[in-house]
Amino acid sequence: MFSYSVVTVLLFSVSIMATKIAEGSQPVLQRTIESLFTERSQIIHPGACRLLRSSPRQAKICKRESSLSSILQKAKEQAIQACEEAFLYDRWNCSLVFNRKVNRNIFNKLYRETAFIHALTAASITHAVAKGCASGDLTRCSCKGNFGKNASQWKRNGCGDDFKYGKRITRNFLDFKHAGTDQIAEILKQDVLVGVDAIGEQMREVCKCHGFSGSCTTKTCWKRLGPFNSAMGVLKKHYHHAVKKKLTNYTMKRAISPKIRRKMDTDKYKLVYLQKTPNLCVSTKGRVCRDRDNCATLCCGRGFVTSKKSVSSRCRCKMVNCCFVKCDTCVKEVDIYTCK
Structure with a gap:
């Protein structure tokens, strides 16, 4: 017969194991977003990615593209800086804790702010990668431009940002494919895509004329993204117009049905969150x-x-x-x- 102390130790051990399993089973998408936004200083981890504790898939991506780690560092820094500037005079100022007295972290639940950070971080990765392609910092992609019928008309300064490659890297690095099919996973993926699409909306065509004495006998055009801050206006609108949803059943890991998916599609271009933000006045x-x-x-x-x-x-x-x-x-x- 077990004594009370032995039972207590066993229960405590089971609790620790359950916690470790829960942490280990956290999807790469959530873990990566939280890691990039939480670690405000540059922390070097072992492995190819260096910036975060990467999954095997992420380590493979970083190893294949050696400069990706520095691009991710830039993405992290510009996301945090842009967030703090945009919300400097708001009740929530991009702090990771709503109330320091109770240490309520924004990643404990899916608040409006949590949804925004998922969109913001994904947008920043997409932007940094697209710019990295144009600058030549990334070797597995190239600048995008309109060569026209005559490729000799192309000039090196007509180099566009590769938004499509940025979008693809963001999805792959966040392991979009294996993020899950339950309701919470679908919401998080939607929030990520809202951020990525906000960057796509900033693509503008830029043209340069070529010819004698300033004439425009030939013209080179390419598409370029604006500064990352130019997308913050769009992202902040999404933040203020985010939609609060309720889970349709209590089995969160159950894959959603086609009927539920159709209901979700009505708000597919909006940020979605689940829990109401705590009172921010105390902070x-x-x-x-x-x-x-x-x-x-x-x-x-x-x-x-x-x-x-x-x-x-x-x-x-x-x-x-x-x-x-x-x-x-x-x-x-x-x-x-x-x-x-």
Whole structure:
């Protein structure tokens, strides 16, 4: 007959095993997104990918494309920077924890913010890879352009960004194919595709004329992506218009039926989340507002403190000796509003 202490140890051991199994069974898609957005500093891991603890499939992709690891590092940095800039004066400012007192992490459940981060990270990977193709940093793809009927018209500076390759690498690296077919997996994949498509919407045609004396006897055209921040406006709109869904049954691992899939297709171009965001007001104490109107929202009615700050800037600039610009330094005091 087991004693109470032995039973307790056995139950504790079973609990640890169950936790490890659950962690090990987490899909690559979720694990990768969380890893890229959580590890704010550059952490070197063993293996070809170096940036994260890669799956065998991811390690194979990184080994095949040796420069992908640095591209992923760039994607991570630009995603975090763009997020923090876009949400600087919002109640949620891209923090990984909603409430530090209870340590409620945004990846514990599928909140609106979690859905947004999935879209944001996928968008950043797609953008960084597409740009890497055009710059020559990635060797297994090339710049895209319109060669026309005469390939000799092509100029090297007419080099387009390979969005299709960026999309393919993003899907493969996140192991889209094996992400699952249950309801939660379908929602996460949809959120990822919303991010990828937001990058595709930024593709613009750029043309350059060739000919004597500036004439346009021949024209080279290619497609190019704008800066990553240009996609943040689209992504933030998706964030504000995200759709809250309920699981149609309690067996989350059950593959969804065609009837349920048809219902999901009605919102297939929107971010989808499952849980309501916790109260964010407790985390805005001490935050700086953009202005008084922004304080009314950010400070949640608690009021704000006004202080003065000296700001230096260049002013009264003028041309000196033909080719140099000389400016004075002006100092002015500005109001700083801080939430109580």
